[in-house]
Amino acid sequence: MTQETLKPQEKAALIELLYQMGDDDFILSFRGSEWLGLAPHIEEDVAFSSISQDMMGHANLYYRLLEDLGEGEADRIAHLRTPDQFRNAIILEEVNGPGTYLKEPEYDWAFAVVRNYFYAVHKQIRLDSLRHSSYEPLAEAARKIMTEQYYHLMHWEVWFKQLMTSTDEAIGRMNAAVEKVWRDFGGVLTLGPSYADIVKANFIDDEAVMKKRWTNKFEAVLKEVGAAYPGEPRMERGNGRNGVHTDDLKQALSTLSEVYATNPATGW
Amino acid sequence: MTVGVSFNQLSEEEKMQHFLDRINAGEKIEPDDWMPEDYRLQLIRLISMHGISEIMGALPEKEWVPKAPSLHRKLAIMAKVQDEMGHGQLLLRVAEDLMAPLGKTRHDIMEDLFSGKLKFHNVFHMDAPTWGDAGIIAWLVDGAAIISQSMMLDSSYGPYARALKRICAEEVFHAQHGESIILAMAEGSPEQRQMLQDALNRWWESLIMFFGPKSAKETGNSNADKNIMYKIRTKTNEDLRQEFFTKYIPRIWSLGLTIPDDTIRFDEETQMWIYKDADWSKFKQIVSGNGPQSQNRLDLRRRSYKNNEWVREALAAKKAI
Incomplete structure (x- = not known):
């Protein structure tokens, strides 16, 4: 399928899917960029900032596809929507810890590793499926993103396994982070209310199939590091794909658009 | 040195002479080569300050990473900030090799930073309250850095010269990124032009x-002169400042x-810029x-060092699987 051959219902479903994936990357990239200068060592600062930059690039690719579908300029999409128009999963918008990125940040590295690793695994599954998407521009974008995603996944997997199997303190902190992320990670694994139309048009695999791939992977990984499998990932604070969000997203968006919103009409 | 005489049998004076002959002939000194203690200490001082400045230098721009006004x-x-962090890492590795014979590690560099013993560049102590500041930093601070680092591209210490080669290549992109921000604002609305002028006013003395x-x-400090003798650098502070004026004014x-x-x-007679010091x-x-x-910026570093102590311990521990 191309832009010209999409039927209206298909187009609406595709737009929903692109917002979900673009917003997931956009908001988690922002949370990653807040870590700059605060990572456990300088090598990690270099690696993590590179990953955040890649993810911002991925969000940009999805927003460009939306632009092509008549959703307005990518910059307006990124900077001028209200929180209820965002479709990212709630767990991805959550703050890194107490404090702000400029003042007294008490950020939790265990939470960063777990959230990013869980997300990277899902993103890989999603991209594997998108490579065969019926919408050719999306399949092409996925193939581009995958070349970078490969390294992100490897990076977070190394961190996860190493910290899950080292000191008692690290294991304790990591398990607490797993428990915390698990409570809301179901929100990443859903395609939201337009699920049926998205799948029917073959834009991406069925969410149940992709979810199963994710849970299978984590049953194995958690077993490997000697941790218990906590059961079905939950969605306790609501579904971001429906536009339900927390104040953390509001705060993130006001930072992200602070300068642009002063004058969206001018060149910056 | 006469072939067949072991270098270790030479007197200290002969070693020093041999060292000076080498650097005067344009040879590069490598980490395992003999070097006078003073040369080593000058390099450690210069390179660890340079490295830590790159790392602290990411912090004023960090504020503007999420706020940057377009995708x-x-x-x-x-x-850009990722590059700066990478430069810091590259330079600290060079400094670590020089410090190893003294029994010191990166941990000492970080501790010296926190205690105030290790200084970082004056520009990175300053406020950057608007997007205009982000533009001025990338255009003029990076522009100034290119001028001062380019003169050391031929530094007598091989690892530093090689690191600088890569760093300068990337800094050129940063200055272009800065120039592009500046041009957009200079051609923009009256508010944008004012924001830019205010930022320039804030940064000029720095x-x-x-x-x-x-x-x-002025400082009672002759490190610059010493570094010229050792061919670590080739120009004086004033030479560099004049070069900066000529390029940017x-x-x-x-x-x-x-x-x-x-x-x-610009004074035609002396071919020098006259300016308020x-x-x-x-x-x-x-x-x-x-x-x-x-x-504030030191606090960010100190806090993260403390918060991540458990991570460093975990990495040092033996793997259980």
Whole structure:
């Protein structure tokens, strides 16, 4: 399928899917960029900032596809929507810890590793499926993103396994982070209310199939590091794909658009 | 050195002479080569200060990473701060090799930073309150850095010269990124032009200070002279500042911006720029950790070092599987 051959219902479903994936990357990239200068060592600062930059690039690719579908300029999409128009999963918008990125940040590295690793695994599954998407521009974008995603996944997997199997303190902190992320990670694994139309048009695999791939992977990984499998990932604070969000997203968006919103009409 | 005589059998004076002959002949000194203790200490001082400045230098721009006013600018500034962090890492590795025979590690570098013993560049102690500041930093601070680092591309210490080669190549992109921000604002709305002019006014004195005082007299410090003798550097602070003026003042003027120094002019007779010098007592205060943002930024580093202690311990521990 191309832009010209999409039927209206298909187009609406595709737009929903692109917002979900673009917003997931956009908001988690922002949370990653807040870590700059605060990572456990300088090598990690270099690696993590590179990953955040890649993810911002991925969000940009999805927003460009939306632009092509008549959703307005990518910059307006990124900077001028209200929180209820965002479709990212709630767990991805959550703050890194107490404090702000400029003042007294008490950020939790265990939470960063777990959230990013869980997300990277899902993103890989999603991209594997998108490579065969019926919408050719999306399949092409996925193939581009995958070349970078490969390294992100490897990076977070190394961190996860190493910290899950080292000191008692690290294991304790990591398990607490797993428990915390698990409570809301179901929100990443859903395609939201337009699920049926998205799948029917073959834009991406069925969410149940992709979810199963994710849970299978984590049953194995958690077993490997000697941790218990906590059961079905939950969605306790609501579904971001429906536009339900927390104040953390509001705060993130006001930072992200602070300068642009002063004058969206001018060149910056 | 005569072939067949072991280098270790030479006297200290002969070793020193051999060393000076080598650097005067343009040879590069490598980490395992013999070097005078003073040369080693000068390098450690210079390179660890340079490395830690790159790392602290990411912090003023960090504020503007999420706030950058378009997706394109967000991507560009993310790439830039990542480069700066990478430069810091590269330079600390060079410094670590030099420190190893003294039994010191990166941990000592970080501790010296926290205690204030290891200083970082004056510009990174300053406020960066608007997007205009992000533009000025990338354009003029990075521009100044290119000038001062380019002179050391032929440094007598091989690993430093090689690191600088890569760093300077990337800094050129940063300055272009900065110039592009500046051009967009200079051609933009009256508010944008004012924001830019305000940022230039804020940064001008810091840029004068960037190259250091004119001579040893002002600071009682002769590190620059010593580094010229060792061929670590080739130009004086004032040479570099004049080069900066020659390159950037015409560009600043051509954008219709005003330099906040009404005495500044090019003197045809001496072929030098006449300008109002910086307040060097203020400079001393700033680099001693009393600049407007010194303690806030150090606090970010200290806090993360402490919060991540458990991670360093976990990495050092033996793997259980």
